[in-house]
Amino acid sequence: MTTRELDAAGIDDLRLRAAYSRCRRINAQGGATYFLATRLLAPAQRPAVHALYGFARYADDIVDDPDAYENTDARARDLMALRASVDEALATGRSSHPVLAALAHTAARYRIDPAYFTAFMRSMRMDLDTADYPTWEALRSYMYGSAAVIGLQLLPILGTTVPRREAAPHAASLGVAFQLTNFLRDVGEDLDRGRIYLPADLLAAHGVDRPLLNWCRRAGHTDMRVRAALREMIGLTRGIYRHAARGIRLLDPASRPCVHTAFVLYSAILTRIEAADCAIIARRTIVPRPYKTAVAACGLASATAHRARHQHTHSPLRRQAVEGAAT
Template sequence: MKSVHERALDAAGLRDPQLRSDYERCRLVNADHGKTYYLSALLLPADRRPHVYALYAFARTADEFVDDLVEPDPAGLVRWGDEALAALRGGPTDDPIVRATAHTVRELGLDVSLFEDFLAAMRQDIDTTRYETFDDLRGYMWGSAAVIGLMMLPVLGPLDERAREHAIALGEAFQLANFIRDVGEDLQRGRVYLPMADLHRFGVTVDHLRAGAVTANVQALLQFQIARTRELYRFAAEGVALVRPESRPCLRTAIRLYGGILDEVERAGYQVLTGRVSVPNRTRAAVALPALARAVSARRESARWHAAPAGA
């Protein structure tokens, strides 16, 4: 009997053994490193899931070159990125993750320029360690986050051109939640993603952050960042109705679970300087299980709609 993952490959029309193996490699990367995204993707129709896994694995692979705390490899990022872009444009590659991503690009009709912008942002991490203003940070987030939202749009099935601006906002919200959660880890990499103007506004220096104590000023700074991020989540959530009904449970679940990082930061007393918070598994289950029932119902309704004769 085939597993649910094998059935998803079947549903996506993937018959070639090598390509099936490539997508399975991507799925395992997603399952190991992006549990919230992975759980949310399981709520999508089966034929969409392999494409999510490929996009996640591509982004994760690039990110690891510059974010690995033990052995970062900036030169490796440049080399891998150039080879990956050539493959996305139709060239050969031996990299299973890039092969799967190239297939996804063709199947979904994705613009390779989105990947160019993403890789440019990853390269920016090599030598850019500070952002003076929020507008400066948003320039970086266009490549690191907004384009990911746009890559995902064909998977979700946009029903209105306005879905684009909400997808961009959701990518930014996910990224800002990461920045808030990972202040301590990013300091170990020599980077600060909280805008310098915001630090100055609240009387916080980078040395204060390195000291690891959540002072009243540091707490006020983080509260400000959380409020900004929640506003982006609010706007992003307004776009859920602009994608296909069978994609909405996935999107709502991702927003709730990833937005839950902000709740966990608050519960931890804003201590993100010396450790990393995460959404507990019990919370993930409490959100995902009801969403699964809604996802199944939405898929059935969609199937009935497609099967109905014209004018019915």
């Protein structure tokens, strides 16, 4: 964490500064697109966003890090211990854990509903014993905890120009749209872990099942039936993006360049998948760095212009407190 960001956020305690700095490193190392978009926020907002990402990534690594555990029982034990530590940290507003300390401070400062973190941990636990989802509704239930609540957690930090409850459905949709994009991008890697994050009924409607997906992965060839199913999933995902997009204008203007940049970069993954005719089982779809740089540059110009116009107005921290009181 840069000193400027911590100072701007008013974080003086040395242990907290160390915790926030660790979360920032986790974000920088694990979420390239997310971290890039975060750089467009005001310095005072960034530590809190890093704290949320750092916690989510920490929990996700317990579930998915291939080198950290020998068996699922050990993962489940550590995940259960983490959930207990999260509950305690949120209840007391503090923790000796190097990641949870920043999370507890952020949750208390922005009055983030603890239920969002409970839902998140529930979905993380599902990843240890749920390998596929029979219906779209079942997948959406999982994604509420794994993705929708991420958007809801971020909303108090980003700030809104309307009562927060009006922007909340769109923020939840953005989290879901981003995760569905990741599912489509990572379908081959998820198969390697034994998981399928595509509804079984949607796949079956196109003649696709787990054996066919596994064959495609081994052969390095995406069957036409699989491509048809992926195209349908892309259509569903784009519909959720459209709902999410309507919420960007409801955010504090200072936060819009960040969210719009993330929106553009993540949705570009879908465009790349379509450009490859959905032949993606054998390789991970990526957005070229020059495109990322160009989109980020536009976002930075917009964010810089806004700050220049409003340098004498309320800080994002004070604004979110006012908005929180209106909910």
